[in-house]
Amino acid sequence: MICRLFAVAPGLALLLAAVVPLASAADWRMEAAGSRLEFTVLFEKTAAPGVFREFDTRLRFDPEKPADSRLEVNIRVASADMMSADINNAIRAAEWFDFARFPQAEFRATDIRRSEANRYVARGMLTLKGVQQAVEVPFVWTTVPAPAGAKGAFASMEGELNLRRGVFGIGSGEWAATNVIGAEVRVKFRVRLRSDG
Amino acid sequence: MLRNSTTAWGGPARFLHWAVAALVLVQVALGLTAAGWRLSPAKLDLFVWHKSLGFMILLLVVIRLIWRLANPTPALPAGLSFFERLGARVSHGFFYVLLIMLPINGWVINSAANVPFSIFWLVPLPAIVAPSPTLAGTAENAHFVLFSLLLLLLVVHAGAALRHHFVKRDEVLSRMLFGSQGK
Numbered sequence: 220m221i222c223r224l225f226a227v228a229p230g231l232a233l234l235l236a237a238v239v240p241l242a243s244a245a246d247w248r249m250e251a252a253g254s255r256l257e258f259t260v261l262f263e264k265t266a267a268p269g270v271f272r273e274f275d276t277r278l279r280f281d282p283e284k285p286a287d288s289r290l291e292v293n294i295r296v297a298s299a300d301m302m303s304a305d306i307n308n309a310i311r312a313a314e315w316f317d318f319a320r321f322p323q324a325e326f327r328a329t330d331i332r333r334s335e336a337n338r339y340v341a342r343g344m345l346t347l348k349g350v351q352q353a354v355e356v357p358f359v360w361t362t363v364p365a366p367a368g369a370k371g372a373f374a375s376m377e378g379e380l381n382l383r384r385g386v387f388g389i390g391s392g393e394w395a396a397t398n399v400i401g402a403e404v405r406v407k408f409r410v411r412l413r414s415d416g
Numbered sequence: 417m418l419r420n421s422t423t424a425w426g427g428p429a430r431f432l433h434w435a436v437a438a439l440v441l442v443q444v445a446l447g448l449t450a451a452g453w454r455l456s457p458a459k460l461d462l463f464v465w466h467k468s469l470g471f472m473i474l475l476l477v478v479i480r481l482i483w484r485l486a487n488p489t490p491a492l493p494a495g496l497s498f499f500e501r502l503g504a505r506v507s508h509g510f511f512y513v514l515l516i517m518l519p520i521n522g523w524v525i526n527s528a529a530n531v532p533f534s535i536f537w538l539v540p541l542p543a544i545v546a547p548s549p550t551l552a553g554t555a556e557n558a559h560f561v562l563f564s565l566l567l568l569l570l571v572v573h574a575g576a577a578l579r580h581h582f583v584k585r586d587e588v589l590s591r592m593l594f595g596s597q598g599k
Contacts, residue, residue, distance in 0.1 A: 263464050265532035265540055303530040304549040309455065399457035 261401030474519035528552035
């Protein structure tokens with residue numbers, strides 16, 4: 220009896236190894252309420268805040284085994300709001316985001332690695348204004364207690380990174396100069412995620 | 417002589433008068449140029465200059481008012497009619513009102529339009545009203561009306577000064593100039 224059990228064990232372990240990572244790499248969906256994607260750029264040496272009002276995140280992720288992850292972020296660029304009617308009117312133009320031709324941006328990553336206890340880095344491709352660029356997105360993963368009465372698991376991803384607008388041709392022609400509108404764009408995100416198993 | 421007397425303007429009062437006069441002329445040129453410029457980095461720079469100068473003018477006018485209240489005001493020349501005296505009082509009063517209102521009105525435009533701005537690219541300016549494109553439009557119209565009144569007043573003011581000097585031949589203009597010796 221004991222002998223037979225030992226004989227089966229390696230096969231069982233193999234089976235578990237194959238199944239468990241898949242089972243625990245949960246599928247997460249974004250909760251739009253409580254999620255924010257912000258950006259800040261210097262406008263005449265003064266911080267000009269902006270936000271993408273509409274974006275969505277899908278994630279397959281196990282914080283203990285990030286190797287099998289997949290991150291997809293879709294951003295409706297045309298939902299950009301820089302809190303000023305004048306500026307919002309300007310950024311829709313071809314020199315800036317060009318809403319008409321490039322209403323969407325996306326980030327795709329399948330390479331997520333842990334850097335510290337709850338810190339990870341997603342390496343992927345950002346497609347923005349028709350330009351593809353490899354981007355590293357660092358984030359902090361935090362499990363969040365479920366709201367009263369809610370089922371499933373809740374977590375948040377938060378992080379910040381710098382992008383150079385020139386790489387994506389955002390601010391072209393005379394706007395490519397960086398003394399009036401800064402070159403660096405600080406991107407900040409806080410994504411609330413929910414998984415049903 | 418630093419302080420004013422009942423017959424002469426002191427150095428600080430004269431300096432403040434001409435400093436504000438020079439800044440207002442530059443400010444008018446900047447404002448008209450900036451408003452007419454096509455949207456470009458140069459336009460944004462022109463507006464930073466215009467708004468920054470507006471704050472300098474506001475500051476100088478406040479200092480002027482404090483200095484004026486802390487000093488005697490030189491008397492108008494004898495022999496002016498009631499209407500000449502009234503005109504002088506009213507037009508100078510309006511000048512102060514407009515020179516205070518124009519920058520504050522500009523501040524309202526900037527706040528309502530919610531355009532990020534730092535005075536001379538250095539000091540971030542807090543908003544005095546909530547963002548509102550409607551209010552920004554109204555305040556812009558008011559800015560133009562106030563500017564037109566200021567222009568009208570400038571013509572009256574300079575015309576009256578020249579009249580005092582060349583027609584009435586009194587000291588009203590010369591006592592504001594730097595070459596003259598206060599008595």
